[in-house]
Amino acid sequence: MTVRLLPEVGRSQRRERCLAVWFPDWPITAWALAEGESVEHPVATIAANQVVACSAAARAEGVRWGQRRREAQSRCPQLQILAADETRDAREFEAVVRCLERLSPGVQVITVGLCLLRAEGLAGYLGDEAQAAETLLEAVIGDLGIETGRIGVADTVFAAVQATRSGEPVCIVPAEATAAFLAPLPIARLGDAKLSELLPRLGVRTLGEFAALDAALVRDRFGSAGQRLHGLAAGVDPRPVNGRTPPPELSLGVDFEPPLTLIEQVAFASRAMVERFVKQLSEAGLVATEVRVELATENDEFCAKTWASPTSFEAAGLSDRIRWQAQAAAGTQITAAITAVHLEPVAVDAAAHHAPGLFGLGPDERVHHAMSRVQSMLGPDQVLRPRIAGGRWLAERQELLPWGDRPRDSAPVDRPWPGQLPAPLPATVFPEPLRARLLAADGTPVSLDDRGQLAGIPVRLWAEGTTRVVIEWAGPWPVDERFWDAERYRSASRFQIVDGDGMGWLLYTDSTGWWVEARYD
Amino acid sequence: MRPQLFEIPAALTEVLPEPGLRPGSAYCLDSPGSLLQALLAEPSAAGRWCGVVGVPTFAAEAAADAGIRLERLVLVPDPAEQWLSVVGALAEVIDVLAVRPPGRVREADAARLGARLRDRGVVLLVIGEWPRTEARLSLAEPHWQGLGQGHGHLRSRRIRVEVTSRRVPGGRSVTVELPSASGVLAEVLVEPAPTRLPVAG
Numbered sequence: 001m002t003v004r005l006l007p008e009v010g011r012s013q014r015r016e017r018c019l020a021v022w023f024p025d026w027p028i029t030a031w032a033l034a035e036g037e038s039v040e041h042p043v044a045t046i047a048a049n050q051v052v053a054c055s056a057a058a059r060a061e062g063v064r065w066g067q068r069r070r071e072a073q074s075r076c077p078q079l080q081i082l083a084a085d086e087t088r089d090a091r092e093f094e095a096v097v098r099c100l101e102r103l104s105p106g107v108q109v110i111t112v113g114l115c116l117l118r119a120e121g122l123a124g125y126l127g128d129e130a131q132a133a134e135t136l137l138e139a140v141i142g143d144l145g146i147e148t149g150r151i152g153v154a155d156t157v158f159a160a161v162q163a164t165r166s167g168e169p170v171c172i173v174p175a176e177a178t179a180a181f182l183a184p185l186p187i188a189r190l191g192d193a194k195l196s197e198l199l200p201r202l203g204v205r206t207l208g209e210f211a212a213l214d215a216a217l218v219r220d221r222f223g224s225a226g227q228r229l230h231g232l233a234a235g236v237d238p239r240p241v242n243g244r245t246p247p248p249e250l251s252l253g254v255d256f257e258p259p260l261t262l263i264e265q266v267a268f269a270s271r272a273m274v275e276r277f278v279k280q281l282s283e284a285g286l287v288a289t290e291v292r293v294e295l296a297t298e299n300d301e302f303c304a305k306t307w308a309s310p311t312s313f314e315a316a317g318l319s320d321r322i323r324w325q326a327q328a329a330a331g332t333q334i335t336a337a338i339t340a341v342h343l344e345p346v347a348v349d350a351a352a353h354h355a356p357g358l359f360g361l362g363p364d365e366r367v368h369h370a371m372s373r374v375q376s377m378l379g380p381d382q383v384l385r386p387r388i389a390g391g392r393w394l395a396e397r398q399e400l401l402p403w404g405d406r407p408r409d410s411a412p413v414d415r416p417w418p419g420q421l422p423a424p425l426p427a428t429v430f431p432e433p434l435r436a437r438l439l440a441a442d443g444t445p446v447s448l449d450d451r452g453q454l455a456g457i458p459v460r461l462w463a464e465g466t467t468r469v470v471i472e473w474a475g476p477w478p479v480d481e482r483f484w485d486a487e488r489y490r491s492a493s494r495f496q497i498v499d500g501d502g503m504g505w506l507l508y509t510d511s512t513g514w515w516v517e518a519r520y521d
Numbered sequence: 522m523r524p525q526l527f528e529i530p531a532a533l534t535e536v537l538p539e540p541g542l543r544p545g546s547a548y549c550l551d552s553p554g555s556l557l558q559a560l561l562a563e564p565s566a567a568g569r570w571c572g573v574v575g576v577p578t579f580a581a582e583a584a585a586d587a588g589i590r591l592e593r594l595v596l597v598p599d600p601a602e603q604w605l606s607v608v609g610a611l612a613e614v615i616d617v618l619a620v621r622p623p624g625r626v627r628e629a630d631a632a633r634l635g636a637r638l639r640d641r642g643v644v645l646l647v648i649g650e651w652p653r654t655e656a657r658l659s660l661a662e663p664h665w666q667g668l669g670q671g672h673g674h675l676r677s678r679r680i681r682v683e684v685t686s687r688r689v690p691g692g693r694s695v696t697v698e699l700p701s702a703s704g705v706l707a708e709v710l711v712e713p714a715p716t717r718l719p720v721a722g
Contacts, residue, residue, distance in 0.1 A: 367570065369614075370614040377606060382598070384596045385594065386591050387591065394580065398580065398581035400598075423702065424675070424702060425582050425583040427555040427558055428579075429578055429579075429580040457670075472665070473671060474674055475671075496668060496674055502678075504665055504675050520700075521552055521554030
């Protein structure tokens with residue numbers, strides 16, 4: 001039977017229904033599949049001295065998850081104990097995932113034994129969700145002989161997973177009834193040990209009672225993690241089921257025979273392929289927002305990078321990126337002639353979301369085009385947007401991101417960061433600190449004594465090629481970082497100086513001498 | 522119709538030739554420090570895009586404190602010889618452009634760029650020399666407050682902003698706090714002289 005799948009393009013405004021498939025006690029099933037055994041008799045898998053999975057027969061004898069080995073054996077003396085083997089569990093689960101993917105692609109594996117699908121595709125084709133669930137279960141029973149599958153369908157990922165634990169083979173939570181379904185479940189279902197222990201003692205025993213608490217109070221008491229769990233209990237789950245994986249035929253590549261050595265030649269020769277790539281995507285009604293560019297050379301060297309764009313990629317933008325990647329990798333990752341260029345769409349979006357406005361481009365697109373033009377002239381790293389990150393050093397705190405790049409994970413700004421400078425901040429910060437000399441009246445350099453105090457009064461400052469008179473000064477303000485890390489440990493003391501011309505300076509001294517960090521001009 | 526003037530800090534309304542920056546004009550500064558950031562702050566806060574070309578030492582955090590919106594700021598720290606084309610390209614979309622040219626600017630280049638700036642309504646802030654500027658701003662007589670001999674910290678600076686322009690050849694000046702304790706350019710509040718109370722008896 002060929003199943004026609006509805007194309008799922010772009011972001012839809014309505015919530016997408018999630019279908020979760022759970023195989024309880026998967027390690028037992030995997031062992032049975034691998035060894036060809038049956039699970040009629042009591043079997044349990046033990047990991048870290050605790051039962052993590054047991055067969056139905058073992059459960060009938062009183063064996064439960066979380067019991068210690070001794071207790072399980074005392075309840076069921078003829079229990080067969082298996083060692084945990086995650087590789088085998090994962091390997092056998094692959095077969096299940098492939099079987100499910102034949103019916104509905106885009107299966108997202110959460111953990112071994114539990115996977116997620118979007119409900120619309122198969123449900124839309126077969127008529128309703130119950131039919132879809134039955135079809136999936138029958139496929140797994142028919143192809144692999146596994147009868148332990150449970151399916152839950154709900155509005156959110158969390159609710160669908162909880163629905164699989166309802167005890168029936170198929171449990172469908174109607175749309176908008178998520179909160180009502182979750183309400184009677186115990187707090188332990190959230191999977192957070194701290195909350196599971198604390199909330200019942202405070203009198204909150206079910207998810208419904210937890211969801212009824214005020215969200216702001218939950219955030220104050222339990223932080224953002226608690227806020228997320230509060231949202232889950234209320235039936236709000238921001239996680240979508242997997243970004244849409246584009247079908248592999250949209251990837252394109254071109255081989256060069258003979259291999260090309262000049263980067264301009266590579267860019268020129270791949271131009272036709274790039275245009276075909278963009279055209280293929282637009283024929284499918286898509287544009288690429290993230291593209292992976294792979295370069296291969298004669299010496300079997302390989303250079304791959306994923307480029308993201310705030311809007312979408314056209315042929316000129318992709319050609320530029322192929323060129324920039326080759327330029328950046330030349331000499332380091334790539335030392336031989338290039339034999340192939342391969343483009344693969346990593347993330348796509350509906351073309352309708354990126355169409356230019358009716359009367360020319362919108363203001364943001366115009367800015368983006370102008371910035372991209374300047375990047376073509378100078379290179380992608382020369383057009384930058386500033387962002388404030390965390391840290392104690394001024395140069396470290398200003399992150400400069402190339403236009404079009406997504407922000408990196410960096411130190412958060414709102415932490416205390418002892419050692420920060422008081423306001424007002426200097427308007428000139430040197431990306432690399434400048435060498436300086438701070439001298440006392442007799443011309444000897446001023447330094448810190450063993451207690452970290454200044455030994456001597458600074459009288460003259462030499463910086464940026466000139467000697468200046470020190471009128472006012474203050475310090476030392478110690479800045480110590482990462483004392484626990486021998487490699488990244490940094491210890492310095494900052495000073496502020498006003499010189500004879502009224503210029504303010506921010507200096508620091510460490511084991512290598514005096515440096516200018518910034519200037520107050 | 523005369524184009525609308527761009528916003529400037531309140532303390533500078535009396536000294537600039539007009540109570541705002543004229544789109545299409547070029548203004549000259551001596552250095553790319555706190556005065557540049559103060560001039561960018563008001564247009565940026567009003568929603569205009571700002572760009573800084575050729576200043577690798579531009580301090581983003583001080584800029585944010587001065588009032589510049591970082592999400593509408595673009596930096597091109599090292600344009601090398603292509604700075605004219607870069608400025609021309611950025612002038613299409615950026616409203617206030619600051620540039621530090623690496624060397625002397627040829628009259629012809631400046632005239633061509635000036636025509637494009639007038640066409641697009643862009644304000645150019647040049648750190649250095651520029652032919653036919655609207656006004657030249659410089660700083661003089663800085664006095665820092667807050668630092669002593671081994672104690673305190675820099676709190677604020679009183680400084681005089683001197684403006685020379687074609688229209689007012691004699692020049693005008695005003696003393697401001699740049700930066701003030703919060704990082705912005707602020708007016709200096711003149712405290713009224715304490716009145717003497719008549720002593721009874």
